[in-house]
Amino acid sequence: MELRLVPTICPYCGCGCGLNLVCADGRVKGVEPWKRHPVNEGKLCPKGNFAHEFIHSPDRLTAPLIRKNGVLTRATWPEALKLVSERLAEIREKCGSESIGVLASARATNEENYLLQKFARAVLKTPHIDHCARLCHSSTVSGLAGAFGSGAMTGSIKDIEEAKCIFIIGSNTFEAHPLIARRILKARSKGAVVIVADPRFNMTARHADIYVPLRSGGDVALLNAMAHVIITEGLEDRRFIDARTRGFEELKQAVAECTPERAEAITGINASTIREIARIYATSGGSAILYSMGITQHSTGTDNVHAIANLAMLTGNVGKKGSGVNPLRGQNNVQGACDMGCLPDVFPGYRQITDQSRSEFAAAWKTAGEIPGQGLTVVEMFDAALGGKIKAMYVVGENPAVSDPDTGKVERALDGLEFLVVQDIFLTETAKYADVVLPAATFAERDGTFTNTERRVQLIRKAVEPPGEALPDWKIISMLATEMGAEGFEYGSPEQIFDELTTIVPQYRGINYPRLLRPEGVQWPCPGALHPGTPTLFTDGFNHPDGKGIFMPVQYRPPAEQPDAEYPFVLTTGRILFHYHTGSMTRRSPSLDGEVRSGFVEISSLDARRLGIRMDDMVRVTSRRGQIELAARVTDAIVKGTVFIPFHFAEAAANRLTNTALDPVSKMPELKVCAVKLEKVTGT
Numbered sequence: 292m293e294l295r296l297v298p299t300i301c302p303y304c305g306c307g308c309g310l311n312l313v314c315a316d317g318r319v320k321g322v323e324p325w326k327r328h329p330v331n332e333g334k335l336c337p338k339g340n341f342a343h344e345f346i347h348s349p350d351r352l353t354a355p356l357i358r359k360n361g362v363l364t365r366a367t368w369p370e371a372l373k374l375v376s377e378r379l380a381e382i383r384e385k386c387g388s389e390s391i392g393v394l395a396s397a398r399a400t401n402e403e404n405y406l407l408q409k410f411a412r413a414v415l416k417t418p419h420i421d422h423c424a425r426l427c428h429s430s431t432v433s434g435l436a437g438a439f440g441s442g443a444m445t446g447s448i449k450d451i452e453e454a455k456c457i458f459i460i461g462s463n464t465f466e467a468h469p470l471i472a473r474r475i476l477k478a479r480s481k482g483a484v485v486i487v488a489d490p491r492f493n494m495t496a497r498h499a500d501i502y503v504p505l506r507s508g509g510d511v512a513l514l515n516a517m518a519h520v521i522i523t524e525g526l527e528d529r530r531f532i533d534a535r536t537r538g539f540e541e542l543k544q545a546v547a548e549c550t551p552e553r554a555e556a557i558t559g560i561n562a563s564t565i566r567e568i569a570r571i572y573a574t575s576g577g578s579a580i581l582y583s584m585g586i587t588q589h590s591t592g593t594d595n596v597h598a599i600a601n602l603a604m605l606t607g608n609v610g611k612k613g614s615g616v617n618p619l620r621g622q623n624n625v626q627g628a629c630d631m632g633c634l635p636d637v638f639p640g641y642r643q644i645t646d647q648s649r650s651e652f653a654a655a656w657k658t659a660g661e662i663p664g665q666g667l668t669v670v671e672m673f674d675a676a677l678g679g680k681i682k683a684m685y686v687v688g689e690n691p692a693v694s695d696p697d698t699g700k701v702e703r704a705l706d707g708l709e710f711l712v713v714q715d716i717f718l719t720e721t722a723k724y725a726d727v728v729l730p731a732a733t734f735a736e737r738d739g740t741f742t743n744t745e746r747r748v749q750l751i752r753k754a755v756e757p758p759g760e761a762l763p764d765w766k767i768i769s770m771l772a773t774e775m776g777a778e779g780f781e782y783g784s785p786e787q788i789f790d791e792l793t794t795i796v797p798q799y800r801g802i803n804y805p806r807l808l809r810p811e812g813v814q815w816p817c818p819g820a821l822h823p824g825t826p827t828l829f830t831d832g833f834n835h836p837d838g839k840g841i842f843m844p845v846q847y848r849p850p851a852e853q854p855d856a857e858y859p860f861v862l863t864t865g866r867i868l869f870h871y872h873t874g875s876m877t878r879r880s881p882s883l884d885g886e887v888r889s890g891f892v893e894i895s896s897l898d899a900r901r902l903g904i905r906m907d908d909m910v911r912v913t914s915r916r917g918q919i920e921l922a923a924r925v926t927d928a929i930v931k932g933t934v935f936i937p938f939h940f941a942e943a944a945a946n947r948l949t950n951t952a953l954d955p956v957s958k959m960p961e962l963k964v965c966a967v968k969l970e971k972v973t974g975t
């Protein structure tokens with residue numbers, strides 16, 4: 292048996308670790324870490340180590356399916372493409388192009404996402420294109436765009452180990468981004484102080500020097516109080532503020548009343564601890580902030596990100612190694628899907644949607660007629676479907692029936708559509724509602740590029756053939772566009788698509804496939820073929836016209852839904868080490884599934900005792916939107932009054948309970964806070 296090693300990129304989290312697929316006899320037999328890879332340097336977390344196990348799952352979709360007499364039935368590609376093409380054209384004709392919604396995928400490649408938004412805008416003519424970044428880092432995009440002029444991780448993963456202080460807020464890095472956690476451990480071994488603020492004493496908090504038990508939703512109160520301490524004690528970096536920023540006086544005024552004592556009442560954190568961490572952050576000589584969805588998934592997500600950016604600029608902790616504002620992107624290519632313009636409010640390269648840019652894109656894509664303007668976000672699309680305005684959806688590689696807030700509402704919306712096309716590798720909970728299911732290829736069965744959380748563009752390589760008649764997403768989109776009579780979709784390879792998108796996305800302009808053959812890839816922005824890429828952003832200036840960063844003063848606003856007598860607990864949700872997103876891949880990996888087979892609810896031992904709930908008792912958790920039953924995990928590692936449920940498990944979907952209240956700017960739903968009640972299920 293001849294073994295072949297195919298270097299590629301892990302399909303799970305945004306770390307973007309390099310791995311080799313070990314292939315023989317046309318199958319992927321295992322995974323070997325990529326030793327020369329700059330992110331993981333020969334290490335992988337459990338998900339990466341078993342990244343091959345779902346590829347040959349017997350559940351893979353191997354042929355198109357068409358619903359006939361209520362049953363999804365095997366069909367040929369010509370039949371499926373003809374039906375999709377005719378039905379979408381018919382609905383567009385009858386109800387207008389705005390009656391069609393498209394969801395792109397943070398798991399698909401840059402080439403596929405670029406192509407899908409081009410198909411949506413230039414062929415379907417719909418403005419409604421979005422993807423799950425709406426549910427993870429849309430608040431980062433809007434918040435950092437306001438403060439810095441663009442929204443991405445400002446530093447590099449490797450440089451985290453140069454920090455003297457690492458302030459982690461709203462990120463369980465050790466479970467969600469384990470190979471970034473490795474850099475935190477390295478920094479700590481060199482003397483860095485690690486501060487973790489989170490409602491749970493989670494795996495990350497266990498590695499902290501200072502753990503700050505923050506009540507969910509209290510982020511702005513804590514961050515403003517830290518800014519208050521820094522200013523009142525004269526710890527701000529005056530030289531950086533004067534040379535590099537605007538709006539300091541407004542910030543100073545805004546936080547004047549935000550004392551640690553006031554913050555203590557909101558956050559539950561001792562005022563003296565707030566003072567202590569503010570001093571350490573301001574005076575360490577190089578402080579990095581790491582955050583994730585504990586910051587962004589709030590109806591105040593944009594405010595939370597603004598408050599973080601304020602803190603970094605106040606202390607001069609941007610634009611140098613071992614510092615910065617580092618949003619940790621959740622999925623393997625969520626950064627790339629945003630870069631490619633799979634968002635309803637920007638074009639590729641974050642180009643604002645204006646009459647001029649619409650004309651320019653119409654010319655670039657040689658499309659007949661106009662390119663549409665701004666569209667609806669994910670949550671708004673499902674609301675519009677329930678209201679009868681969206682009639683058809685094309686969902687590529689997303690599973691909103693499990694991942695989106697208030698899944699009962701999502702199910703009703705999917706059920707009520709006139710026509711639903713789902714393109715995926717498995718028959719997901721969403722695909723079960725489809726009229727047509729199109730079988731796609733996994734990361735191991737196609738070429739292309741992913742962009743990781745630190746803006747590193749990297750090649751993924753085809754190692755084996757897709758099963759049966761499954762095809763890469765780019766090929767399917769291309770075939771469908773051609774079936775609909777569109778021109779400009781006749782691509783022979785992903786490289787051709789990449790070469791086109793580099794003429795459209797300025798940040799990628801100097802990148803090409805030959806440059807990506809080396810393990811380092813290229814970090815954008817890379818404006819020219821000779822430019823080396825950019826590991827650290829904003830070393831000289833920010834992305835505003837005058838080069839200055841802008842302080843964005845914000846005030847604490849409570850979450851949209853507060854606990855009350857009827858629903859007395861706060862529910863927060865998140866990931867665990869062994870699973871990923873809606874579990875469609877990790878739950879089909881025997882090694883990962885064997886670690887944690889079902890969902891659970893973490894309850895403080897103080898609350899559990901009062902309710903008579905013991906470890907492993909079945910508990911009914913109810914919110915204003917739905918209820919689920921799952922086993923109790925009684926623990927001292929969560930603040931009293933808060934419960935935690937991982938969102939990976941469809942049969943006890945945490946998102947059946949969560950709230951669709953939106954951040955007014957980013958339209959991020961408040962997935963991290965809602966009010967619930969708990970009851971022990973009798974007989975357990």
Ligand code: SF4
Nearest residue numbers: 301303304308336339
């Ligand atoms: Fe994959 Fe993320 Fe684990 Fe790296 S840290 S191996 S990218 S899941």
